[in-house]
Amino acid sequence: MSQQPPRRHGTRKPYRRPKKDPVRVLAFEALRAVDERDAYANLVLPPLLRKARAAGDFDARDAALATELVYGSLRRQGTYDAIVAQCVDRPLREVDPPVLDVLTLGAHQLLGTRIPPHAAVSATVDLARVVLGDGRAKFVNAVLRKLTAHDLDGWLERVAPEYDEDPEDHLGVVHAHPRWIVSALWDALGGGRAGIEELLAADNERPEVTLVARPGRATAEELLAAAGEDGAVPGRWSPYAVRLAEGGEPGALDAVREGRAGVQDEGSQLVALALAAAPLDGPDRTWLDGCAGPGGKAALLGALAAQRGAALVASEKQPHRARLVARSLDGNPGPYAVIAADGTRPAWRPGAFDRVLVDVPCTGLGALRRRPEARWRRRPEDLDGFAPLQRELLRQALAAVRVGGVVGYATCSPHPAETRAVVEDVLKGRGGPVAEAEWIDARPLMAGVPELGDGPDVQLWPHLHGTDAMYLALLRRTA
Numbered sequence: 001m002s003q004q005p006p007r008r009h010g011t012r013k014p015y016r017r018p019k020k021d022p023v024r025v026l027a028f029e030a031l032r033a034v035d036e037r038d039a040y041a042n043l044v045l046p047p048l049l050r051k052a053r054a055a056g057d058f059d060a061r062d063a064a065l066a067t068e069l070v071y072g073s074l075r076r077q078g079t080y081d082a083i084v085a086q087c088v089d090r091p092l093r094e095v096d097p098p099v100l101d102v103l104t105l106g107a108h109q110l111l112g113t114r115i116p117p118h119a120a121v122s123a124t125v126d127l128a129r130v131v132l133g134d135g136r137a138k139f140v141n142a143v144l145r146k147l148t149a150h151d152l153d154g155w156l157e158r159v160a161p162e163y164d165e166d167p168e169d170h171l172g173v174v175h176a177h178p179r180w181i182v183s184a185l186w187d188a189l190g191g192g193r194a195g196i197e198e199l200l201a202a203d204n205e206r207p208e209v210t211l212v213a214r215p216g217r218a219t220a221e222e223l224l225a226a227a228g229e230d231g232a233v234p235g236r237w238s239p240y241a242v243r244l245a246e247g248g249e250p251g252a253l254d255a256v257r258e259g260r261a262g263v264q265d266e267g268s269q270l271v272a273l274a275l276a277a278a279p280l281d282g283p284d285r286t287w288l289d290g291c292a293g294p295g296g297k298a299a300l301l302g303a304l305a306a307q308r309g310a311a312l313v314a315s316e317k318q319p320h321r322a323r324l325v326a327r328s329l330d331g332n333p334g335p336y337a338v339i340a341a342d343g344t345r346p347a348w349r350p351g352a353f354d355r356v357l358v359d360v361p362c363t364g365l366g367a368l369r370r371r372p373e374a375r376w377r378r379r380p381e382d383l384d385g386f387a388p389l390q391r392e393l394l395r396q397a398l399a400a401v402r403v404g405g406v407v408g409y410a411t412c413s414p415h416p417a418e419t420r421a422v423v424e425d426v427l428k429g430r431g432g433p434v435a436e437a438e439w440i441d442a443r444p445l446m447a448g449v450p451e452l453g454d455g456p457d458v459q460l461w462p463h464l465h466g467t468d469a470m471y472l473a474l475l476r477r478t479a
Helices: 022-037 041-054 060-075 077-087 097-112 117-131 134-147 152-159 167-175 179-189 193-203 220-227 266-277 296-307 319-329 382-400 420-427
Strands: 210-213 232-234 241-244 261-263 286-289 311-316 336-340 353-359 401-411 437-440 471-477
Touching (some): 022 117, 060 077, 060 097, 077 097, 152 167, 167 193, 210 220, 210 296, 220 232, 241 266, 266 296, 266 401, 286 296, 296 311, 296 336, 319 336, 382 401, 382 420, 420 471
Parallel strands (some): 286 311, 311 336, 353 401
Antiparallel strands (some): 232 241, 401 471, 437 471
């Protein structure tokens, strides 16, 4: 009788339960919400962080890491897609979106942070096992191992076309912007390679949190004192602006909780201040914010109007956004009214206002720092969708202001099709009759702000001014 070899025990690696990392699970949930619901990260992430903190799972460092993983992955998504595509054996469109989200998180940790490669791979594979299952986690592990072959610069040398062969495509891959946006921004900015590279790089930087002290209700000095010497610095251009240090929490300040101050990009402050400072012919009693949601500019204008004894009407088409405007204006010391009304079908009589602001809906290409996912959602044809609305809102704004009064046309986009082209078309009567108006040079009304161009309108830039890319044209009605 032949003897059977002894059965060997312990040669199989024991099963290890994946470690559930709440930071990376939360980051994955945020990316899925952005992908599945077309949500914006700046709306999705805060409630997820609050919930995690309330559950005791997070401290400040965890929240900072989760925020970096989400925003960094979204900003660099196009670049990471090009790199991951070199490491998989199928087209990316055939990779399940949840798997691709995990791979993007892993790619960002490997290529965009200082997390050690072994830790980045291990943590991402554990995440895949938790949210995708062991089978797909093996695929994630294999792809990430290939990604470790090069750092970001090494991969860009392999996936980006040469600049001399295709400048827009090269810049798009290197700086993670769709080609059409690179081309549009370059046209708006003008100049050579250095300027557009600086702009695209600025779009990928985390924006500062900037506060506004609402005049008559709070001061910049109060905010600086409350934040502490290491917690904040004055704004660059607006006398009401305070920039919080990284990790600063606006809600920790009494003035913010009480509505006497708010979070507002300095570019938006400059637009409101320039409109308020524009010279008028005649009285200065009634102001209109014709596209007021969610209320930041309305709150600043309302405070400025109150100091002069003027009243503000804040109009917003969407009722839920009108409620946000009302919340922002709550406690304003002067008279104001908030109405839910369509600016293209005015609820007010013609010539009723001395000053009018229309911050029109747009593609948002000027705020890609804050909404990085927008660059991957927008399409060139979106410009055509906004164009009729932008022109009609400006036409109605010119009708709403009295002769001698001032209209400010503003938008958070530097694209020529949403800025000067709109104003010029309306002033020339293209698309319908319009009240006669003349340009006002907006540059002197932003005193101290450099590199404002040839005028009379103003385009702000992230890389030049540290603001969103806000545009402002000021017009005085003449007849």
